[in-house]
Amino acid sequence: MVGSVGQAAPQSVFEDALLSNALLGGGLPDDAEDHLWQAALSYHLDDVAERHLRQAEALAPGHAAVLIGLYRFYFYKGRLSEALGIAKLCLEKASRENNLVPDWREVAAADAPFGDYEEILPRFFLFTLKGxxxxxxxxGNLEEGRAAVLKLIELDSTDKIGAKVLLGVLDRMGHDDD
Incomplete structure (x- = not known):
């Protein structure tokens, strides 16, 4: 079952590093940062929180912190289609920031230092593709999910980001657990 994939989101420690990293858009305007804080404080009020996130987006369009805030909000609210839309925007940003071809399917392991976990921009691409x-x-888009997982394994041959766990879930789908 697709629901058995679980509820774990891409790694928050990684996300926290992205938020402060100058390579991914530099400093967030104070007003946008304030809206992100207000969104977090009003998380239980969906309309209010989303309005703050969208105001932050208007002030800092395409900023990693704003995109991650939107992604987290939609993900944890169970609005997965909207989270996927933000994930696609993040993939576009990660491709641009890494000077990669726009289509993740065409990215090759030699295109960036994907094996160097200390390199934040390639890691941003990998974690975005994982999300x-x-x-x-x-x-329920299992073939697309599988294609993305296989690309992750190709790019990150030592599996530092844990794509093989997702592949294992896909491989077990439809089989009885003993």
Whole structure:
């Protein structure tokens, strides 16, 4: 079952590093940062929180912190289709920031230092693709999810980001657990 994929989101420690990293858009305007804080404080009020997120987006369009805030909000609210839309925007941003071809399917391991976990931009691409794969799986788009997982394994041959866990879930689907 797709629901058995679980509820784990892409790694928050990684996300926290992205938020402060100048390579991914630099400093967030104070007003946008304030809206992100207000969104977090009003998380239980969906309309209010989303309005703050959208105001932050208007002030800092395409900023990693805003995109991650929107992604988290939609993901944890169970609005997975909307989270997938944000994941696609993040993939576009990660491709641009890494000077990669726009289509993740055409990215090759030699295109960026994907094996160097200290390199934040390639890691941003990998974690974004992992989130995209996960959401595709949760939404029942298993072939797209599998293709993204296989690309992750190709790019990250030592599996530092844990794509093989997702592949294992896909491989077990439809089999009885003993």
């Amino acid at each position: 995209y794969a996960y959401l595709q799986m949760r939404l």
